[in-house]
Amino acid sequence: MTEPRRAPLAGVRVLDLSRVLAGPFCAQNLADLGADVIKVERPGTGDDTRAWGPPYLRDEQGQDTSESAYYLSTNRNKRSIAIDLSTPEGAQAVRKIASQCDVLIENFKVGGLKQYGLDYESLKDDMPGLIYCSITGFGQDGPFASRPGYDFMIQGMGGLMSITGERDDQPGGGPQKAGVAVTDVITGLYASMAILGALHERNRSGKGQYIDLALLDCHVAMLANQTLNYMTSGVAPGRAGNAHQNVVPYQVFKTSDGHMIAAVGNDSQFRSFCKAIERPELATDERYVTNSKRIQNRDTLIPMLEEILASRTRDEWIAAFEPVGVPCGPIQTIDQVFDHPQVKARELWKEVPHPLGGVSPTTANPIRYSDTPIEYRRHAPTLGEHTDEILREFGLK
Known part of the structure; x- marks a missing residue:
């Protein structure tokens, strides 16, 4: 009898030092594909998005729990460990965990992890197979490298708001952001793709590498035909409301x-x-x-x-x-x-057991493999839920 095939990333271990959206969304994609993702969080507060509510997950009595819907949206299939990186003991523990991981994802400001000895330069010699992905607003170089970058401001700086919204000569005309943090989401997708490419290349070379991803870079790349409209014509496209720039009607x-x-x-x-x-x-x-x-x-x-x-x-x-x-x-x-009947047929609403809410809803991953389907193995973890388990696993307790 043929044994069932394992998940695409089964056996891959990811250390997730990121928070908010772009990094956690990338890590969730990898976790959905079967990777063991260890999410490192600050003791006491954890990922910033845990407090980005309401709405919060409700328990079986209808009362709010500590888990915001925002946090739940990007952290399923992970394990959480609460460690204080600012202490030598905490930084050393994370370094030991990193030494047994294939991928590290972080979105600290440029140079922010150097003080803890957890930047790529500090790790690469001892961990030559490590794939290290840094996500920042503007990248590791250039005049804006040290500045913080957030989705909303990048939508403005990157041109999206100049082409989104009703025309200026129409009622309600003017710049408009997208209704979801598209810059963070697309950066998370690019990060996922970059990591998968680096893992594949490592199968040939045996070597890891550094990935420098910027929200601004990903945002400009995302504009697709709109940037080429400008690059080929010399005319910057403007807002067209709900009409298409290149197709009528x-x-x-x-x-x-x-x-x-x-x-x-x-x-x-x-x-x-x-x-x-x-x-x-x-x-x-x-x-x-x-x-x-x-x-x-x-x-x-x-x-x-x-x-x-x-x-x-x-x-x-x-x-x-x-x-x-x-x-x-x-x-x-x-x-x-x-x-909608099509959305129901595709089962895009999923639920996983949750210790605080009984069950937690989650949006299905859109990837449909024929032989290694996505598994919803874990709820988005409570803060530090797996701390003791992970510390024992890595010989730290």
């Missing part, structure tokens, strides 16, 4: 009872769209026959479409568009998202 439309999204991605879909709205002649109009021409003539096309789409309900239009292959959909609140 591809935006939010008001219907008679609410709003919907129509995402017409090519000329064939535009022909289907025009047939569905009972205006087939628009698809052969020289002004709109190709996407390039629709962009040039956006100001005449969109008002016509807005008037047409306002004549029926959202669901009537969705029912007309879906059978002919026009991408479209509603704008849902998060409670509606989890009530």
